[in-house]
Amino acid sequence: MRRPGPSRPPAMPSCRRSVVAVTAALLLGAPADAGAQAPASPDDPASASPVDLTVLTGGDLLAHQPVWDAAKRAGGGRRYAFDALLRPIAAIVRAADVAVCHAETPLVPGAPRGYPSFRTPVGLALSVERTGYDVCSTASNHSLDAGGRGVSTTLRAFRGTSVVPTGTSSSARDQRRIPMVRTASGVRVAVLAYTEMTNGIGLPHRWSVNLARAGRIISDARRAHAAGADAVVVTLHWGEEYRTAPTRAQRSLAARLQRSKDITAIVGQHAHVPQPIRFSGRVPVVYGAGNLLSNQTAACCHPASQGGYLARLRLRATPRPAGASGEARFTVRATRVEYVPTFVSRPGFRVVPALRSSASGARASARRTIRIVGRSARVRPVPR
Numbered sequence: 001m002r003r004p005g006p007s008r009p010p011a012m013p014s015c016r017r018s019v020v021a022v023t024a025a026l027l028l029g030a031p032a033d034a035g036a037q038a039p040a041s042p043d044d045p046a047s048a049s050p051v052d053l054t055v056l057t058g059g060d061l062l063a064h065q066p067v068w069d070a071a072k073r074a075g076g077g078r079r080y081a082f083d084a085l086l087r088p089i090a091a092i093v094r095a096a097d098v099a100v101c102h103a104e105t106p107l108v109p110g111a112p113r114g115y116p117s118f119r120t121p122v123g124l125a126l127s128v129e130r131t132g133y134d135v136c137s138t139a140s141n142h143s144l145d146a147g148g149r150g151v152s153t154t155l156r157a158f159r160g161t162s163v164v165p166t167g168t169s170s171s172a173r174d175q176r177r178i179p180m181v182r183t184a185s186g187v188r189v190a191v192l193a194y195t196e197m198t199n200g201i202g203l204p205h206r207w208s209v210n211l212a213r214a215g216r217i218i219s220d221a222r223r224a225h226a227a228g229a230d231a232v233v234v235t236l237h238w239g240e241e242y243r244t245a246p247t248r249a250q251r252s253l254a255a256r257l258q259r260s261k262d263i264t265a266i267v268g269q270h271a272h273v274p275q276p277i278r279f280s281g282r283v284p285v286v287y288g289a290g291n292l293l294s295n296q297t298a299a300c301c302h303p304a305s306q307g308g309y310l311a312r313l314r315l316r317a318t319p320r321p322a323g324a325s326g327e328a329r330f331t332v333r334a335t336r337v338e339y340v341p342t343f344v345s346r347p348g349f350r351v352v353p354a355l356r357s358s359a360s361g362a363r364a365s366a367r368r369t370i371r372i373v374g375r376s377a378r379v380r381p382v383p384r
């Protein structure tokens, strides 16, 4: 649940509630700024108790033809209703304070295309909004499959919804914005996204896609804090496909980022198979959440590619005295990570929570995912 902030801080926060409120006000003929009311600061931050919040992330949204065909069937042939395929996980997504998806491929109008140069129906953006997502990472090795135009059409598709895209940009100014969501308790969560690679395709502009370089990520996280973020979640498209163990490059980038006091959590995708979740000190690293929605199975790819997980980061925000702006601020730490194993059931391509699913292969997939991801005092699998 989210509520609008009292005013727009310098770096463009966004939240679904404020968008909805402004739209409703316009429809009713009320003043257009009616959505920008309701101060969100606790009355006395210095004496307020810590608040707990959750940030949910997951694996790749990867639309091959059988997936977009299923979405079109679900949409009665009129639209690509990916939301129908994601419906079994929608309650989990909506329950999170901030839900982050990952669009691996560009959203481009016209005929869809699959591997190797993807064009995904723009209806995916509306579908993830309907599923309950707030933010979607668009930085991946496929971001440039449709060139600079694909970057633009993807951003346009998301900006026609309440879902905030992060990781690709349409201008230098756009790239400087900090994608941020404000939760119901007033905690601001920035979500920064990067990719290790773009499949050898050169960037049309230096701002088109955020590349995963430690120094740049650390300075962006510092900037996010300066712009008002209380927590900074870094999402990385990294690693090696079909490899469940993190690569040396993943481990060394994670180690550098974990030393930054401005980074709250690191989450990842790309491998198309689940990778472990590890805490090192105060910062959790969700190395890779596998596939959320894809056509991949043991028949084409890795046996673990039909499954993935939703990672629920549990964060504790401790209020501290208001800063110069007079707004409440918080010190935020991750306390633990829960994960929900997911599975793409076929032939309908519905994404189900796998631990208690009766779909063929779901529970075996969940057990495999748990073996890979692991469990510890601060990391545990949950059915939903």
Ligand SMILES: [Zn+2]
Pocket (backbone or CB within 6 Å): 104, 140, 141, 142, 237, 269, 270, 271
């Ligand atoms: Zn990828």
